[in-house]
Amino acid sequence: MSVRVVARIRPLLDKELDKDMIVRADSIEPGKPNTMVKIPNPRNEGEEFSFTFNSVYDQSTSQETLFTSEVAPYLKSLFQGLDVTIFAYGVTGTGKTHTMRGGMKLADRGVIPRLLSGVFRRGKKIMKDTGGETTVEVALSYYEIYNDKVYDLLEPPEKRTPTGLPLRAEASGRTVVVGLSERSCADLKDFEKLYIEANTNRVTAATKLNAHSSRSHAILRVKLTQTTGDMVRESTASAIDLAGSEDNRRTDNGKERLVESAAINKSLFVLSQCIDAISRGDKRIPYRESKMTRILSLGQNNGITVMILNLAPLRSYHLDTLSSLNVSSRAKRIEVREIENEVVFKQVPKASSGTTSGGIQRQPLRPLANVHNVHNGNIAAKAADAKQATDANKPVKAFSVYTDKSKPTTTAPPTMPRPVANSSQLRRSGGAKRPSDQESIVRPSKLARPVAHTLSAPSAPSNTMTVSAAQIEALVEKKVSEILAARVAAEQSAQAPQVQVQPDISEAVQKRLDALERRIDSEEWRDDSKSSGLKILLEARQHKERGDDAAALRAYEMALPYFPGQAKLLSKIEKLRARLGGDAPSPRPHRSAKMEDKRRRVFDDNGEYHDGEADIEEMSFVEPPKPKARKTRAKATRPTSMLLEDDGPASPRAQQLLEVVNSRDIAQIKGLVGFGSKKAQDLVDYLSLLGEEEGGRISSLAQLRSVPGMGGRTVERAYEVAFWEA
Numbered sequence: 001m002s003v004r005v006v007a008r009i010r011p012l013l014d015k016e017l018d019k020d021m022i023v024r025a026d027s028i029e030p031g032k033p034n035t036m037v038k039i040p041n042p043r044n045e046g047e048e049f050s051f052t053f054n055s056v057y058d059q060s061t062s063q064e065t066l067f068t069s070e071v072a073p074y075l076k077s078l079f080q081g082l083d084v085t086i087f088a089y090g091v092t093g094t095g096k097t098h099t100m101r102g103g104m105k106l107a108d109r110g111v112i113p114r115l116l117s118g119v120f121r122r123g124k125k126i127m128k129d130t131g132g133e134t135t136v137e138v139a140l141s142y143y144e145i146y147n148d149k150v151y152d153l154l155e156p157p158e159k160r161t162p163t164g165l166p167l168r169a170e171a172s173g174r175t176v177v178v179g180l181s182e183r184s185c186a187d188l189k190d191f192e193k194l195y196i197e198a199n200t201n202r203v204t205a206a207t208k209l210n211a212h213s214s215r216s217h218a219i220l221r222v223k224l225t226q227t228t229g230d231m232v233r234e235s236t237a238s239a240i241d242l243a244g245s246e247d248n249r250r251t252d253n254g255k256e257r258l259v260e261s262a263a264i265n266k267s268l269f270v271l272s273q274c275i276d277a278i279s280r281g282d283k284r285i286p287y288r289e290s291k292m293t294r295i296l297s298l299g300q301n302n303g304i305t306v307m308i309l310n311l312a313p314l315r316s317y318h319l320d321t322l323s324s325l326n327v328s329s330r331a332k333r334i335e336v337r338e339i340e341n342e343v344v345f346k347q348v349p350k351a352s353s354g355t356t357s358g359g360i361q362r363q364p365l366r367p368l369a370n371v372h373n374v375h376n377g378n379i380a381a382k383a384a385d386a387k388q389a390t391d392a393n394k395p396v397k398a399f400s401v402y403t404d405k406s407k408p409t410t411t412a413p414p415t416m417p418r419p420v421a422n423s424s425q426l427r428r429s430g431g432a433k434r435p436s437d438q439e440s441i442v443r444p445s446k447l448a449r450p451v452a453h454t455l456s457a458p459s460a461p462s463n464t465m466t467v468s469a470a471q472i473e474a475l476v477e478k479k480v481s482e483i484l485a486a487r488v489a490a491e492q493s494a495q496a497p498q499v500q501v502q503p504d505i506s507e508a509v510q511k512r513l514d515a516l517e518r519r520i521d522s523e524e525w526r527d528d529s530k531s532s533g534l535k536i537l538l539e540a541r542q543h544k545e546r547g548d549d550a551a552a553l554r555a556y557e558m559a560l561p562y563f564p565g566q567a568k569l570l571s572k573i574e575k576l577r578a579r580l581g582g583d584a585p586s587p588r589p590h591r592s593a594k595m596e597d598k599r600r601r602v603f604d605d606n607g608e609y610h611d612g613e614a615d616i617e618e619m620s621f622v623e624p625p626k627p628k629a630r631k632t633r634a635k636a637t638r639p640t641s642m643l644l645e646d647d648g649p650a651s652p653r654a655q656q657l658l659e660v661v662n663s664r665d666i667a668q669i670k671g672l673v674g675f676g677s678k679k680a681q682d683l684v685d686y687l688s689l690l691g692e693e694e695g696g697r698i699s700s701l702a703q704l705r706s707v708p709g710m711g712g713r714t715v716e717r718a719y720e721v722a723f724w725e726a
């Protein structure tokens with residue numbers, strides 16, 4: 001089924017006036033529930049735009065009505081093993097925190113306390129109805145993403161580290177926060193105490209647009225564990241209060257608020273790009289460009305997702321409101337698989353024939369959840385889907401998850417039969433299911449998880465699994481394609497060695513995954529290291545501009561390990577050292593006498609050293625120009641020239657490129673190599689989000705490269721090809 005998108009229009013606040021109201025809820029036919037938001041066209045007030053959602057709640061809607069209509073129905077699903085995600089989205093000051101958290105008075109309580117109240121009530125009822133045979137445990141984790149860093153809200157702020165908590169992608173496709181604390185919660189009182197205290201750790205501040213503005217995205221995870229005998233079912237409700245986008249022309253934000261605002265706007269911009277990409281059916285979804293989108297995993301996660309779009313009815317929010325209406329309209333197209341989490345078993349005896357040594361210490365890989373949103377799909381995913389469809393027609397197996405059909409296995413027969421899907425008392429009872437677009441599709445088979453990992457019960461001997469080589473391949477391929485996107489998946493599939501069926505299959509899985517993780521880590525490291533280097537270069541530049549040559553020299557030297565052997569960087573260091581009358585010159589890259597002449601000429605002609613151009617000249621001198629070889633040479637020099645543009649004054653070529661970019665003229669931007677309509681539009685949208693401090697402009701190639709969705713390669717191509725003759 002699709003993401004459910006509902007809109008809520010907040011009432012006017014004390015100082016707001018009736019005459020400024022421009023947003024209203026409407027229904028398709030009189031007497032029917034509201035499903036439309038109407039708002040005038042800002043260019044022609046006589047014309048009205050209509051946006052349709054699953055439901056629209058007007059100013060008079062109480063907290064109780066919203067909860068009863070939009071959240072309470074999914075409590076049942078949560079207890080049936082589905083994950084439920086509810087998130088509030090909207091411009092600053094539109095009522096997201098009011099909707100999710102609410103006030104202290106009973107009637108004002110928002111979605112989160114009501115959800116917890118419902119969870120405890122239902123949990124108690126289940127325990128009572130089963131005579132205690134089923135136990136229900138609730139555990140909370142609560143964290144915020146502030147300036148793109150993750151902080152645990154259940155821990156005091158003093159415990160925060162400057163880098164925050166890291167994220168990790170699990171085999172299931174879910175992104176988890178590493179090192180997050182989890183507190184078990186016995187009842188509503190327990191919860192309130194924890195929640196109120198944790199909220200004091202969240203970063204909020206007064207802005208011109210909201211006296212208590214959230215400066216971070218807050219994510220509450222409620223983990224529900226239902227245990228009946230040795231069957232355990234886990235499901236999670238996530239309630240997310242996103243920070244609101246801000247137009248800094250209206251905020252009067254000071255420096256600190258501006259930094260927060262830039263981080264908030266950037267993550268929301270990435271979210272809107274993800275929504276666009278999913279709704280277009282793109283293969284590459286830019287989740288990884290912000291922590292918030294990685295965590296939210298819109299369209300990747302299974303279960304039920306409800307997006308609450310909060311709106312202010314006022315004219316002063318006109319353009320912002322239109323923008324959120326547009327994004328939310330597209331979010332309706334995102335498909336989310338309504339798949340229950342599987343039942344797992346604790347205390348499964350270890351196979352006596354000893355096919356493993358120790359078992360695996362991670363969740364088994366499961367089919368990726370977001371394949372349904374990747375319309376031009378990947379091969380591994382398709383193959384796995386086809387396999388699932390075939391498997392679904394076969395009789396349900398005993399607890400062994402995978403068997404290698406090609407070879408008789410020595411694994412002892414499992415002693416614990418896995419219940420047939422519909423016979424489990426914890427499974428869906430049929431009637432409660434929401435109509436699903438996927439109804440006719442056979443559900444993918446689910447795998448059991450090793451229990452030792454998921455339960456806090458005394459450690460049980462870990463369960464071992466028998467996995468065929470082909471299955472290992474398919475699963476690993478899918479993980480790769482998810483994390484590194486289709487490009488890397490294809491690479492991986494081409495290089496993947498054939499895993500032999502070995503006596504200890506779980507070890508093979510483990511090894512493969514470890515290698516994969518190392519690879520991903522190193523990919524991330526490369527990105528991080530490059531951006532760290534660029535940051536240091538920027539710092540150096542700032543020192544230089546302030547006339548602090550000694551500090552500039554130190555910073556350039558610090559940047560050197562990130563860009564080893566860069567001629568321009570070495571030359572800067574050398575010049576600064578000479579100016580400071582210090583150390584011996586640093587080693588220079590080998591240059592011919594002719595090259596030195598040319599270099600001097602560049603200095604002389606321009607009066608002053610012109611960084612990027614000088615290096616391009618310099619590099620082109622190494623190989624005298626040949627018409628045919630030009631393209632190859634351009635390619636070879638690209639990284640150097642681009643890097644050199646990151647620091648120092650922009651060359652005429654860079655200036656020309658930036659002028660086109662900052663023109664905000666789609667036609668001009670589309671004239672750049674590698675810029676289609678979409679990229680041009682995204683760039684213009686991004687420019688409109690830039691605060692006044694940045695002058696609403698992109699001022700360097702490094703900044704252009706950091707625009708979400710842009711990528712270094714695009715900028716390089718635009719730089720190299722469009723103005724080659726410049």
Ligand SMILES: Nc1ncnc2c1ncn2[C@@H]1O[C@H](COP(=O)(O)OP(=O)(O)OP(=O)(O)O)[C@@H](O)[C@H]1O
Nearest residue numbers: 010011092093094095096097098210213214243244
């Ligand atoms: N439905 C509502 N009924 C009454 N008051 C509301 C409602 N929605 C919002 N408000 C009030 O509007 C103001 C702004 O709301 P809130 O702080 O929830 O906005 P927000 O979207 O979370 O903003 P930010 O993104 O800056 O955190 C608050 O004073 C809140 O009490």
